[in-house]
Each structure stands twice: as structure tokens, then as C-alpha cells.
Amino acid sequence: MIGFWIAAAVALVATALAVTRRHPVHALLYLVVSLLAVAVLFLLLGAAFAAALEVVIYAGAIMVLFLFVVMLLDVGPPADDSTSGRTAPAAWLGPGLLAAILAGELAWIVRSSSSAHGAAAVDPAAVGRLLFGSWALGVELAGMLLLAALVGAFHLGRREDAQ
Amino acid sequence: MGAPAQALLVATALFALGLLAVLVRRNLVFTLLGIEVMLNASGLAFVAAGARWGDAAGQGMLLFVLAVAAAEVAVGLALVLQVARRFGSLDPDRLTDLAERAPGGSDA
Amino acid sequence: MPDAARSLLWVVPAAPFAGFLVLALAGRRLSRRRVATVGAGSVLLAGLATALAAVAYLGQPVREAWRQALWPWIEAGPLRVEMALRLDGLSLVMALVVTVVGFLIHLYATESMEREEEGYARFFAYLNLFVGAMLVLVLADDLLLLYLGWEGVGLCSFLLIGFWYRDPETVRAARKAFVVTRVGDAAMAVGILLLATELGTLRLSELGPAAASAWGAGSAASLLAAALLLAGAVGKSAQLPLQVWLPDAMAGPTPVSALIHAATMVTAGVYLVARTHALFLLAPPVMTAVALIGAATLLLAGASALFQNDIKRVLAYSTISQLGTMFLALGVGAFSAAIFHLMTHAFFKALLFLVAGVVIDAFHHEHDLRRMGGLGRRSPLLFALALVGASALAGVPLLTAGFFSKDAVLWRAWNAGAAGPWLWAAGVLGAFLTAVYIFRWLSLAFLGRAPSHLGPPARSRILVPLLVLGALSVVGGWVETPAVLGGVHLLSDVLSPALPVPAHETGSNALEGALMSAAALAALAGIAAGLAWAGRGPNRKEEARIVEFLRRGWGFDDLYAALFVRPLRRLAEGVGREPLDRLYDTLAALARVGNRMLAPSQSGVLRRYAALIGAGAALLLAWGILR
Numbered sequence: 059m060i061g062f063w064i065a066a067a068v069a070l071v072a073t074a075l076a077v078t079r080r081h082p083v084h085a086l087l088y089l090v091v092s093l094l095a096v097a098v099l100f101l102l103l104g105a106a107f108a109a110a111l112e113v114v115i116y117a118g119a120i121m122v123l124f125l126f127v128v129m130l131l132d133v134g135p136p137a138d139d140s141t142s143g144r145t146a147p148a149a150w151l152g153p154g155l156l157a158a159i160l161a162g163e164l165a166w167i168v169r170s171s172s173s174a175h176g177a178a179a180v181d182p183a184a185v186g187r188l189l190f191g192s193w194a195l196g197v198e199l200a201g202m203l204l205l206a207a208l209v210g211a212f213h214l215g216r217r218e219d220a221q
Numbered sequence: 222m223g224a225p226a227q228a229l230l231v232a233t234a235l236f237a238l239g240l241l242a243v244l245v246r247r248n249l250v251f252t253l254l255g256i257e258v259m260l261n262a263s264g265l266a267f268v269a270a271g272a273r274w275g276d277a278a279g280q281g282m283l284l285f286v287l288a289v290a291a292a293e294v295a296v297g298l299a300l301v302l303q304v305a306r307r308f309g310s311l312d313p314d315r316l317t318d319l320a321e322r323a324p325g326g327s328d329a
Numbered sequence: 330m331p332d333a334a335r336s337l338l339w340v341v342p343a344a345p346f347a348g349f350l351v352l353a354l355a356g357r358r359l360s361r362r363r364v365a366t367v368g369a370g371s372v373l374l375a376g377l378a379t380a381l382a383a384v385a386y387l388g389q390p391v392r393e394a395w396r397q398a399l400w401p402w403i404e405a406g407p408l409r410v411e412m413a414l415r416l417d418g419l420s421l422v423m424a425l426v427v428t429v430v431g432f433l434i435h436l437y438a439t440e441s442m443e444r445e446e447e448g449y450a451r452f453f454a455y456l457n458l459f460v461g462a463m464l465v466l467v468l469a470d471d472l473l474l475l476y477l478g479w480e481g482v483g484l485c486s487f488l489l490i491g492f493w494y495r496d497p498e499t500v501r502a503a504r505k506a507f508v509v510t511r512v513g514d515a516a517m518a519v520g521i522l523l524l525a526t527e528l529g530t531l532r533l534s535e536l537g538p539a540a541a542s543a544w545g546a547g548s549a550a551s552l553l554a555a556a557l558l559l560a561g562a563v564g565k566s567a568q569l570p571l572q573v574w575l576p577d578a579m580a581g582p583t584p585v586s587a588l589i590h591a592a593t594m595v596t597a598g599v600y601l602v603a604r605t606h607a608l609f610l611l612a613p614p615v616m617t618a619v620a621l622i623g624a625a626t627l628l629l630a631g632a633s634a635l636f637q638n639d640i641k642r643v644l645a646y647s648t649i650s651q652l653g654t655m656f657l658a659l660g661v662g663a664f665s666a667a668i669f670h671l672m673t674h675a676f677f678k679a680l681l682f683l684v685a686g687v688v689i690d691a692f693h694h695e696h697d698l699r700r701m702g703g704l705g706r707r708s709p710l711l712f713a714l715a716l717v718g719a720s721a722l723a724g725v726p727l728l729t730a731g732f733f734s735k736d737a738v739l740w741r742a743w744n745a746g747a748a749g750p751w752l753w754a755a756g757v758l759g760a761f762l763t764a765v766y767i768f769r770w771l772s773l774a775f776l777g778r779a780p781s782h783l784g785p786p787a788r789s790r791i792l793v794p795l796l797v798l799g800a801l802s803v804v805g806g807w808v809e810t811p812a813v814l815g816g817v818h819l820l821s822d823v824l825s826p827a828l829p830v831p832a833h834e835t836g837s838n839a840l841e842g843a844l845m846s847a848a849a850l851a852a853l854a855g856i857a858a859g860l861a862w863a864g865r866g867p868n869r870k871e872e873a874r875i876v877e878f879l880r881r882g883w884g885f886d887d888l889y890a891a892l893f894v895r896p897l898r899r900l901a902e903g904v905g906r907e908p909l910d911r912l913y914d915t916l917a918a919l920a921r922v923g924n925r926m927l928a929p930s931q932s933g934v935l936r937r938y939a940a941l942i943g944a945g946a947a948l949l950l951a952w953g954i955l956r
Contacts, residue, residue, distance in 0.1 A: 062224060066231045073235055073258055077242040082250045089254060092235075096265055099231065103224055103272040108264075108280045115287050116261065120294050124257070127298040128250055131305055153244035156943050161237035163950040165230055173226030178275035188277040189284065196281075200288040207292030215299035217306075243939050252935070313935040320933030 062102050069095035082128045086121060093117040104179025107186075228269035235262035249304060249311040253297050260290045334385035337378055338397045338414050341424060342468060344374040345461035349454050356450025365439035368453030372435050372460050376428035383421055392418065392826055394534070396470055403473070407529045415470035415533065419827035422668060422820070423467035423600055426675050430592045431460050433794035437683050438584035440790035441690070452492060456588070459485035463593050467600060472521055472531040475601070479517070479565070482594045483510050489589060490581040502577040509574040513564015520557025523550070524608075537607020546611045555612040558605055559619060566598030566652045568626045573885050575649055579641040583686030586641060591648050591682055592675035599655045599671050603664045603828060610662070610829075620660020620745070624755040627653030629883055631762035635769070636880040639696045640685050643770045646882075647722065648678060650759060654738055657752060663741030664828040665809075665821045670734035672820075673805050677721035677731055680798035681767075684715045687791060688774050698770065703779030710792070712775045714799045719771045721802040723764035723856055726849040730806030735760060736845050737809060743844055753844065757851045764855025765862070772863035811841055 072092035079085040093116050100109035189197055239262060242255025264286040271279015305311055348371025356364055386395065394417035403410040416424075435456065442452055462481025469475035491503030525531055527550060528539040544550040562568075567575040578590050589595070602609060602619065609616055627650050634646035651674050658667035691708070692701050705712035721731035735756075743753040808819040821828075878884060 059224075062227065066227070069231065070234055070238075073238045076254065077238055077246070077251070077258070082248070082254075085251065085254060089258065092258075093261065096235075096261060099228060099265065100268055103228060103268060105268045105272055105280050105283075108268045108283050111280075111283060111287060112264075116290070120257070120287075120291050123291075123294060124253075124298065127302065131250070131302070131311075150241070150245055153241050153940065156244070156940065156947065157237040157240045160240065160943060160947045160950070161233050163947065163954060164233040164236070166954060167950075168226055168229045168233070169222075171226075173222045173229075175223045175225060175273050177224040177272040180271060180275060180277050180280060184277040185280045188281050193281055196285065200285055203288060203292050207295045211295040211299040213299075214296065215302050240939075240943055244936055244943065247936070316935065317933030319931075321928040321931035 062099070065095045065098040065102065068092075069099065083125065086125050086128065090117050090121050093121065103177045107182040223273070225269040225273035228272070229266055232262045232265040232269065235265065247312050247314055249301050249313055252313060253294065253301065257290060257294065260286055334381045335395050335397065338382055338395065338416055338468070339399060340378040341375050341382070341428070342414070342461050342464040344371045344378065345457045345464065347371060348457035349461060352450050352454035352457060356454055359450065361443070361449055364450045364453055368457055369432065369435040369439055371457055372428060372432045375460065375464060376432050379421070379424045379428045382416055383425060386416060386421060387823070394826065408525050408531070410471050410473050410531060412474060413470035414468040416468065417827045418823040418825065419603060419668065420467050422672065422823060424464060426672050427460065427463050427467060427593050430675050430679050430798070431588060433797055434584050434588045434592075434679060434683070437686075437791055437794045441584060441686055442582065448492065452582070455485055455488045455492070456584070459489065459589060459594070463597070466597055470533060472524065472533055472536065472605070475533070475604070476517065476521055479561070479597060480514065482589070482597060483507065483514065483565070486578070486589050486594055489585040490578045492581055492585065499580040502580040506574040506578050509571050510564040513561045513571055516557045517561025520554050520561065523554050523557065533604060536605060540608055540611055544611065547613065551608065551611040552615055555609045555615040556618070558601060558608065559615055562598030562601045563622065564598070566595050566656070567649050568598070568622050568653060568656055569629065570885065572626060572630065572649050573882065573889060576642050576645045576882060579639070579645050583641070583682060583689065586644070587679045587682035587686070590645065591678040595648060595652060596655070596671050596675070599652065599659065599667055602659045603668055606664050606828065616660050616662065618660070620657050620752060623653045623656025623658070623660055624752055625653070626650065627657060627759040628755060628762070631759050631766070632879050633882050634766040635762060636876050638698050640688060640698050640701070640770070640774065641682070641696065643698070643766060644678065644681055644685060647763065647767065650763065651678070651722075654735065654756065654759065657742060657756060658738040661742050661745035661749070661752065663738060665824045666734070666737040666741050668824060668828070669737055669809050669820050673721065673730035673734040673802070676798055676805050677718045677729075677802040680714065680718040680795060680802055681722065683791075683795055683798070684711065684718060687711060698773040700780055701774045702777035703775070705775035707779065714795050715771055715775060717799045717802050719767045722767050724760055724848065724852045725856075726852070728803065730802050730804065732849070733806030733810055736811060736848060739848055740811065740841055740844060757848050760848055761851040761855040764852045765859040768856045768859030769863040772860050776863070811845070
């Protein structure tokens with residue numbers, strides 16, 4: 059169980075840091091750390107396939123894409139967080155309160171339900187059977203979604219002055 | 222409290238952090254980043270629930286969440302590129318062209 | 330020969346309609362002479378066809394009614410209506426009156442309307458259309474066809490009263506006539522619908538027997554049907570309470586007043602009741618109402634006529650009063666007497682109106698009697714003709730047609746049950762008033778001193794009709810005389826298959842003679858009084874309020890203005906301000922207000938939107954938790 063706490067702590071701290079950095083690339087790198095910690099959490103929950111997905115796709119593809127585009131933007135440290143640098147600490151108050159309330163409500167819900175159950179491992183074979191079986195249509199649709207995103211991103215990202 | 226429940230709490234906290242990023246940071250990149258964090262948190266919640274019930278559906282849903290996140294990131298970043306090119310700034314507070322001005326336009 | 334005449338019956342209404350078409354389509358391109366020829370000629374043609382039919386009809390050994398079916402018109406369920414003409418004694422007499430008097434008036438009009446700058450053809454087109462419609466009305470075999478003619482004459486009345494349409498007062502008078510008669514017409518239409526749906530037929534010959542077998546005498550349905558038809562007759566014949574339009578209708582040209590508002594259209598109501606007498610006889614209370622309306626109108630209008638100063642308005646009120654006499658006759662069951670008086674009245678009233686037209690011209694379009702005088706010396710022939718007409722109206726004994734017809738009515742009235750003598754007395758009082766006002770009229774116009782230079786004398790086209798009408802006003806009465814004076818029954822013989830003879834012919838000849846003499850005395854006394862009154866010269870003092878009240882027709886116009894005209898006008902103005910639109914405008918305004926209040930929430934700031942979403946989610950969760 060100690061592994062669980064460490065991984066959880068790493069994930070939370072890394073995310074907090076990611077959210078508060080000035081430089082977007084720094085933030086993204088911290089986010090990658092957070093994602094890897096979440097993958098560990100998956101493993102500890104017995105969801106090996108999920109862990110693999112998290113690492114390969116989320117940290118490995120999505121974040122990489124993010125990094126490339128951010129570096130393309132070439133915005134630099136100030137990164138347009140208002141003319142006076144990053145937003146003032148006082149600006150965190152309101153949203154912080156809102157986020158705290160939301161989190162508090164969700165936590166209350168979790169605690170009030172039967173939460174004593176342990177984790178049952180679900181092996182990749184079971185997931186595979188599901189994805190190729192009853193959820194096959196969903197998988198196809200997800201594929202189409204990605205195609206649409208591909209075309210959309212290509213079109214939207216184009217430079218105007220191309221002849 | 223069992224591991225899945227604790228994982229849910231972690232997911233809650235992660236979600237809150239992601240929301241904060243969207244609400245507070247005045248940089249479109251960080252807005253997208255916050256969204257990614259929130260999506261990740263929801264994925265964690267799914268897997269935790271799947272682990273609680275021993276159902277493969279949790280991980281299946283994670284796959285779909287990932288697909289959505291990928292699609293959203295791709296299109297979102299393309300839009301961010303456009304914004305950077307057109308407006309020269311990534312501050313969402315400056316992008317208010319769709320604001321409702323005072324009435325006085327054409328009446329139906 | 331009878332068959333030839335019978336098959337040509339359709340010519341009678343068709344000729345004036347043809348005249349109307351020619352004049353309406355090509356009238357403006359024709360010369361005045363041609364227009365006059367077509368206009369008067371079509372009526373002459375109709376008259377000749379009618380005369381032909383009369384000869385053939387009366388020559389039959391057994392007088393049966395003729396029916397000429399033209400074409401099928403309406404087939405709706407059990408109701409079958411054909412365009413068909415019917416000739417029997419009643420319609421023959423009416424058709425003769427319409428065509429003969431109509432032709433004479435047309436002839437007069439060809440001369441009198443010469444001075445009109447424009448509209449000569451339009452006038453004769455309308456006049457022809459009127460004659461056609463009136464002939465359709467009297468020759469109709471079916472109540473629905475009669476109603477068609479009824480509406481047609483109403484339309485022509487409107488068009489002709491408003492002939493000088495550029496004058497707003499004239500247009501107002503035309504509109505008033507139309508609207509007031511419309512009230513009666515609407516009731517009549519309901520009555521026709523009632524008859525059609527309940528009896529399944531509208532053939533005039535079948536209505537009586539059908540109603541008798543379906544409803545029976547005195548039943549509510551008979552009362553209702555008869556009352557509704559009576560309403561129509563009351564409107565068209567300007568009886569109480571719908572008499573208010575006729576005095577104002579004098580705004581039209583004089584030939585119009587003579588033809589439509591004296592001799593023919595206004596008599597349509599009398600004709601209607603006579604024609605559908607079978608229905609009325611099934612409803613004794615309605616008959617009583619007819620008599621009472623007639624008597625009341627006779628007296629009220631007569632009183633009003635006493636104080637009129639406009640030369641034509643005197644005659645208008647006189648017409649209302651005389652129509653009251655006819656209604657009185659109808660009410661007591663003396664249908665043929667009513668038609669007799671209708672005929673003689675057509676002669677002398679038309680004569681009087683045409684004379685009035687000449688008088689107005691002679692005094693340079695002056696209408697006020699008080700500014701006239703002395704015309705008798707300048708135009709003795711005209712004076713003689715006017716005297717004939719006035720005497721006929723007053724019922725000068727033995728010499729005039731009016732005497733015989735009025736006497737026939739009064740005698741029948743006396744014999745009509747318990748109220749008879751009262752009705753007779755009303756009639757005699759009415760005769761007295763009539764004599765007073767008409768001889769006042771005559772005296773003011775023709776006697777005394779001429780005020781100023783008079784216009785040129787009348788030409789032959791004017792005088793010939795006047796002479797003919799004058800002659801008819803004298804001899805027209807000889808077709809029907811009481812037993813005491815020769816017992817001629819020409820008219821009632823002609824009418825008899827169509828109209829029933831009154832049941833009660835009680836009373837001796839001596840009584841009849843006595844009553845006749847009493848009425849004659851009343852007439853003579855009235856003549857004297859009228860001449861004396863007029864001879865007193867213009868009255869310098871202020872007029873008494875009662876006189877003003879009587880002159881204004883007993884205040885009916887003011888009553889209707891307060892009861893109907895003003896509230897309706899206010900309602901129209903209120904609706905004119907589009908209240909429903911305002912309702913919708915309010916809704917639209919509310920939407921705009923809402924927009925103005927909510928628009929600021931669309932600030933365009935992305936983070937704020939996200940914050941709102943988050944807050945909403947928090948609220949929903951809270952609600953979920955707290956439940």
C-alpha cells in the first residue's frame with residue numbers, strides 16, 4: 059500500500075507544479091511525470107492494460123504532440139500570462155474555492171458509498187474480449203473520431219498564405 | 222477504504238487541479254493542459270471503478286477517453302496555432318469577439 | 330297567341346338588363362340621344378311585353394297562373410330552386426305598374442338629366458338595372474329569386490341615391506339607406522333559410538300549403554317565419570322602426586325619388602307580404618303587428634310631413650305614411666285593397682315627385698318651400714297637374730283614384746274585428762293630416778307671390794309623362810269601386826286567384842256610404858286647413874320644440890345615433906387601434922427587455938464561461954447530495 063501513497067503523492071505534486079509553472083514546456087514535462095505516476099496507480103489497481111495505454115498513448119503520443127506544437131509556437135517564458143507576468147496570487151482564490159467545493163462534494167460522495175472493497179485485477183485478455191466483442195462498434199467509432207480530428211487538425215492548422 | 226476508493230479521491234483532486242488551470246491561467250496552452258489533466262482524472266476514475274467491480278469496462282472506457290483526448294488535443298492545438306498567428310497573443314481574455322454587445326442591432 | 334306571349338315572358342326582365350349591359354359597357358361612347366333611346370326604350374320594350382302577356386293572360390277562359398322555367402339554379406339536398414318566372418294577377422298588376430310608371434319616369438329623366446355634366450349613361454344604366462331587378466322581384470316564382478331581385482333593387486337604390494357621389498352628404502345618405510334596409514334584409518334572409526330548411530321548398534305557390542301542413546296555424550314556427558319576412562318588408566318599405574332612411578334618400582336625383590322611393594322599390598315590402606299572405610295568415614299575431622305598424626307609421630309620418638320645409642322631404646314622409654296605409658290594409662287581410670292603393674299611389678306620387686322636380690328647376694335648384702311661390706300663375710298646366718296629384722293623395726272624393734283606393738282600405742279596416750273602428754279612425758286622422766300637408770305643399774309652391782325670376786318652362790318630354798300620370802291619377806281608381814258607387818271589381822277580379830278576398834264583408838252599403846262620407850269630409854277639411862295655414866305666410870316666431878321634434882321624424886335618427894352609431898363607431902376605432910397587435914407587441918417588448926438584461930452574461934471571456942459551468946456542476950452535485 060505504501061507504493062500507492064507514493065505514486066498518488068507524486069501524481070498530485072507533479073500536477074500541481076504543472077499547473078503553476080510559467081514556462082509551458084516546464085509545465086508539460088511535469089505533466090508527463092504526473093501521467094507516469096498515474097500509470098503506476100493503474101498497475102497497483104490491477105489494470106495492466108490501462109497502465110500500458112497511459113504510458114504509450116497519453117504520455118507517449120499526446121504529450122509529445124503537445125510539446126512539439128508548443129515548441130512550434132515559440133512563445134517563451136512570459137507566455138502571455140497577462141502583461142505583468144503570471145496572474146496574481148489573489149486570482150487563485152475564487153477558482154480555488156470553486157474547485158475545492160467541487161472536490162469536496164465528490165469526496166463526500168465517494169466516502170459515503172461502500173468504499174471498503176479492494177481492487178480486483180482485470181487482465182488484458184478480458185479487456186481485449188470486450189473491445190473486440192460487444193464494444194467493437196465503439197472502437198470503430200473512436201477510429202472515425204480520430205480520422206475526423208486528423209482532417210480537422212490538418213485543415214485548421216494550415217497557413218493561410220499557401221497558394 | 223479500499224484502493225479503488227482511494228484512487229477515486231486522487232482522481233477528484235486531480236480533476237480539481239485541472240479545473241483550476243482552466244479557470245485561472247490566461248494562456249490557451251495552459252487551458253488545453255488543464256483539460257488534459259481533467260480527462261486523465263476521469264480516466265483514472267473509470268479504471269478505479271472497473272477495478273472495484275472487476276469489470277473490463279473500466280479500462281475500455283479509458284481507451285475511449287484517450288481517443289477523445291487525442292482528438293481534442295489535435296484540433297485544439299491547431300486552433301491555438303491559428304489564434305497565435307491571427308491575434309499574436311494566447312490570452313483568452315483578449316479573444317472576446319463573440320461577446321454580446323448592447324442591444325441596438327437589427328430587430329427581428 | 331297565348332303561348333307566344335307566355336314563351337316571351339322572359340323578355341320582361343331581360344330587356345332592362347340588356348339595356349343595363351349596353352349602357353354599362355358602351356354607354357360612354359354613345360351619344361346622349363342613343364343613351365336615352367336605349368335607356369327608355371328597354372323599359373318600353375318590357376312594358377310592351379308585359380302588355381302582351383296581360384292581354385293573353387286575361388284572355389284565358391280560366392285564369393291560371395303561368396310559369397316559365399328558365400334554368401335550374403340551386404340544387405342543395407332536398408332544396409331545388411329554379412330560375413323561373415310566374416305570371417298571375419298579382420305579378421301582372423305589379424309588372425304593369427313598374428313598367429308603365431317606370432317608362433314614364435325614364436322619359437322624364439331623359440330630359441331632366443340633360444344638364445348633368447357627366448354620368449348620363451351611368452344614370453340610365455343604373456336605372457335600367459333597377460327596373461330589371463324589380464321585375465325579377467315581382468315575377469319571381471321562387472322566394473329565393475325574389476330575394477335576388479330584392480337585393481338587386483337595394484343595390485340600385487344605393488347606387489342611385491349616391492349618384493352624385495362627390496358630395497359626402499349624399500354618400501352618407503346612400504350608405505344609411507343601404508345599412509338600414511340591410512337590417513331588414515338580414516332578418517328576411519334568416520326567414521328564408523328557416524323556410525328552406527323546415528319546409529324544403531321556396532316555391533311561392535307551395536309555401537302556404539307546406540307551412541300549413543308542417544306547422545299549422547298559430548305555431549311558433551309560422552310566427553317566426555312571418556315575423557322575419559315582415560322585418561324585411563319593414564326595412565324595404567320604410568315602416569317603423571326602419572323608416573329613417575327614406576327622407577335622407579331624397580338626396581338623389583328626382584327621377585330616382587319618383588321611381589324607386591315612391592312608386593316601386595318601397596312597395597316591394599307590400600308586395601312581399603301580399604305574395605306570402607298564406608304564411609302571414611297562419612300567424613295572426615303577426616298580422617296584427619302588420620296592421621299596428623302600418624297605422625302607427627301612417628300617423629307618425631303624416632305628423633312629420635306637416636312640418637317639413639324641403640319640397641321633396643314632404644313627399645318622402647308622405648310616401649312613408651301612405652305605405653303605412655298599405656300595411657294597415659295588409660294587416661287586416663285586405664290584400665287586394667293594399668295592392669289597389671299601391672297602384673294608385675304609384676301614379677299620383679310619381680306625378681307629385683316629377684312635378685317637384687320641375688318646380689325645383691323653375692326656382693333654380695331651390696328646395697325650400699318657404700322660398701317658393703307663385704308658380705301657378707306662370708305655369709298653369711303644371712299647377713293643374715300638381716293639383717291633380719295633390720287631390721289624389723288627399724283623396725278628394727269621386728274625382729281621384731286616391732279616393733277609391735283609400736276608401737277600399739278604410740272600409741276593410743272598419744270591418745276587421747274589434748279593433749277595426751280604431752284602425753279606421755287612425756286612417757281617417759291620417760287622411761286629414763295628408764290633406765293638410767299636401768295642400769300646404771301645393772300652396773307654398775304654386776300660390777302666393779313669386780319671389781324672384783323664374784326659370785324656363787318645361788319641355789314636352791317632361792310634360793307628356795306628367796300628363797299621362799295625371800290622367801291615371803284620375804281614372805286609375807275606376808277599376809275598383811264600392812257597391813254604393815257602382816260596384817266595379819275589375820282589379821280584385823284580376824287579383825283574386827292570387828289574393829284571397831277578405832272574409833268579412835259585413836256591413837251594409839249604407840254604413841259604407843256613411844264611413845266614406847266621413848273620410849271625405851276629413852279630407853276636405855284638411856285641404857282647407859292646409860291652404861289656410863300656408864296662406865298665413867312665413868312664421869316669424871321661434872318654432873316650438875314639439876314642431877322641431879316632429880320635423881326631425883320623432884327623434885328616431887337621434888335615438889339610433891345614440892344606440893347604435895356612436896357605440897359602433899367607438900368599437901371600430903378601438904379595434905382600429907389593433908389591440909391584438911398591441912398584445913403581440915408587448916410580448917416582443919418583453920423579449921427585448923429580457924435580452925437587454927441577459928446580454929451582459931455573454932461576455933466572450935472563456936474563463937468565465939468555464940467558471941459558470943463549474944459552478945453549475947457544483948450546484949447540481951449539492952442538490953444531489955442534499956436530497
